[in-house]
Each structure stands twice: as structure tokens, then as C-alpha cells.
Amino acid sequence: MKDLSVTLSGVKLDNPIIPASGTYGFGQEFTPYYDINVLGSLSFKGTTSESRFGNPTPRIAECPNGMLNSVGLQNPGVDHVIAHELPELRKIFRKPIMANISGFSIEEYVRCVELLTQEEQVELLEINISCPNVHGGGMAFGTNPEAAAQVTRAVKKVATKPVYIKLSPNVTDIVSIAKACEDAGADGLSLINTLLGMRIDLNRRKPVLANVMGGYSGPGIFPVALRMVYQVTGAVKIPVIGMGGISTARDVIEMMMAGAKAVEVGAANLVNPYACKEIIEQLPVEMEKLRIDKLSDIQRV
Numbered sequence: 300m301k302d303l304s305v306t307l308s309g310v311k312l313d314n315p316i317i318p319a320s321g322t323y324g325f326g327q328e329f330t331p332y333y334d335i336n337v338l339g340s341l342s343f344k345g346t347t348s349e350s351r352f353g354n355p356t357p358r359i360a361e362c363p364n365g366m367l368n369s370v371g372l373q374n375p376g377v378d379h380v381i382a383h384e385l386p387e388l389r390k391i392f393r394k395p396i397m398a399n400i401s402g403f404s405i406e407e408y409v410r411c412v413e414l415l416t417q418e419e420q421v422e423l424l425e426i427n428i429s430c431p432n433v434h435g436g437g438m439a440f441g442t443n444p445e446a447a448a449q450v451t452r453a454v455k456k457v458a459t460k461p462v463y464i465k466l467s468p469n470v471t472d473i474v475s476i477a478k479a480c481e482d483a484g485a486d487g488l489s490l491i492n493t494l495l496g497m498r499i500d501l502n503r504r505k506p507v508l509a510n511v512m513g514g515y516s517g518p519g520i521f522p523v524a525l526r527m528v529y530q531v532t533g534a535v536k537i538p539v540i541g542m543g544g545i546s547t548a549r550d551v552i553e554m555m556m557a558g559a560k561a562v563e564v565g566a567a568n569l570v571n572p573y574a575c576k577e578i579i580e581q582l583p584v585e586m587e588k589l590r591i592d593k594l595s596d597i598q599r600v
């Protein structure tokens with residue numbers, strides 16, 4: 300019997316598979332396909348203080364080995380999430396929930412954390428300082444070490460659950476931002492968010508996305524994500540959740556060999572709704588081939 304369990308800042312997960320925020324909604328869309336309690340945790344759609352309609356369409360563009368999205372943090376707002384989405388999610392999901400929180404000001408992050416940290420089933424807070432699809436917030440905090448540290452310090456003052464800061468790959472030196480968050484008190488880090496990209500429709504001679512640019516995700520970014528996770532885990536002591544293009548059990552093991560303690564699976568859920576379930580089922584098979592008994596025993600290479 301293989302042991303898939305991992306622990307993030309004292310929170311034990313049955314396995315390291317967490318659907319990435321924005322690719323799994325609040326879980327409901329996946330229940331016709333399988334019992335989502337097979338997951339380790341679930342990072343719900345990035346939530347802001349007020350509801351947001353998101354960016355104009357088109358906001359998805361297909362690409363080789365992945366896709367661009369420019370969703371723009373569409374979400375019903377934190378009060379609705381607490382009043383409606385979390386009670387509904389509780390009916391179908393018994394595992395620890397990771398609350399993904401976005402903002403346009405430090406005050407907004409703080410308000411969302413103050414509210415969501417009180418939710419019993421929310422055991423981990425993921426602070427998204429890396430959304431590439433909005434102006435005046437999102438990635439602006441994640442591309443500057445001092446701004447990243449300010450958000451981290453502010454949310455840590457009000458959080459009663461472990462705080463993971465979600466980092467952007469759209470920077471020259473992700474390690475300096477990771478270290479700034481660690482020094483400011485982050486309990487852990489999530490990386491990477493999407494890579495800023497663009498496509499042009501040749502016939503229309505216009506960008507495919509109404510917002511012109513969007514975030515690239517999918518298997519094409521896996522080597523970039525792996526490299527960044529490896530660099531960051533070599534420089535910080537806090538746990539790192541690795542993500543970016545993971546679509547197989549072997550990718551999970553590779554990401555853990557780069558130093559990640561758990562992983563998030565994103566774009567793969569949009570291609571194959573069974574992706575997380577299949578990865579979880581395949582993990583023991585790949586562990587057997589690689590003579591790994593406990594996933595948490597995997598050492599950074």
C-alpha cells in the first residue's frame with residue numbers, strides 16, 4: 300500500500316493533488332464525473348471583496364500545448380462565497396479547502412482574509428498576487444519584492460490559517476520575491492501562475508483575446524514551472540506547492556523531486572474533467588515503478 304499523504308503547514312492531505320484555482324470553480328461542475336473527495340484539497344476560484352464580471356470575451360485562446368486565458372477574476376464576491384458557495388461545497392466535499400484570494404488593494408486582501416479565515420473548512424489561504432489579467436492589482440503586487448512583502452505582512456496579521464502566497468512567473472527574479480514573502484512571514488508559497496502571452500487572429504488582423512494578452516497555461520509551461528520551483532525551493536525553507544502544466548502522475552513526482560511538497564493541477568481539468576482523479580489513481584502505479592513507498596519521502600534532487 301503506497302502512502303500518498305503530504306502535510307502542508309500542519310494540514311494533512313490524503314494526497315498532494317489540489318485542483319488549481321480558476322480551473323475547478325467551487326467543485327460543483329465536477330460532481331457529475333466523480334466523487335471529488337478523492338482530492339487532497341481544492342483551491343476555489345479567486346475571490347475578491349466585491350463581485351466581478353471579468354474581462355470581455357473572447358477570453359480563451361487555444362495554443363500549442365496549452366491555452367491562454369484572460370478571465371479577469373470573474374467571481375461572485377467574498378460575501379456570496381461565504382453565504383452560498385461554501386455551504387454548497389460543504390455538502391459535497393469533506394476535505395480541507397484552500398481559499399484563493401485576490402485583490403486590488405492591501406485593504407481588499409485583508410478584508411477577504413479576515414472573513415475567509417473564520418470558515419472552519421478553509422484550512423489554507425492562498426493569496427494570489429500574480430493574476431496577469433487585471434490592471435491595478437493582481438500581478439502588480441507579485442512583481443515587486445517590497446509590494447509582495449507588504450501584502451504578506453498585512454494578511455498575516457489577520458490570518459488564523461496558514462498563508463500561501465501565489466507567485467507570478469512574469470518576473471526576472473522569482474527567488475527575490477519568494478524570499479521577500481518568506482521574510483514577511485508567509486507560511487508557504489504556490490508557484491507558478493500563468494505566463495503572460497498573446498495570439499493574433501491572422502484573418503481579422505486583431506489579437507484573439509479581447510483583453511489582448513492573457514495567461515498561458517498547460518503542458519507547455521511545465522519545464523518553466525519546474526525550473527522556478529527548483530530555484531525557489533533551493534532558496535527558502537517554507538513549503539512550496541508546485542503548479543504549471545501538470546497533467547500526469549509522473550509530472551507530480553517530477554515536481555516533488557524539484558522540491559514541491561504538494562501540487563496543483565490546472566489546465567488539465569479543462570481538457571479532461573477526470574484529470575485529477577486519473578492522476579491520483581496513477582500515482583501508486585508510478586511510485587511502484589520508481590520504488591517510492593511514501594510520497595512525502597521524495598527528496599529534492
Ligand code: SIN
Pocket residue numbers: 321345368369370371372373427429430431432433492493514
Ligand atoms: C483570471 O481570473 O484572470 C485568472 C486568475 C489568475 O491567473 O490569477
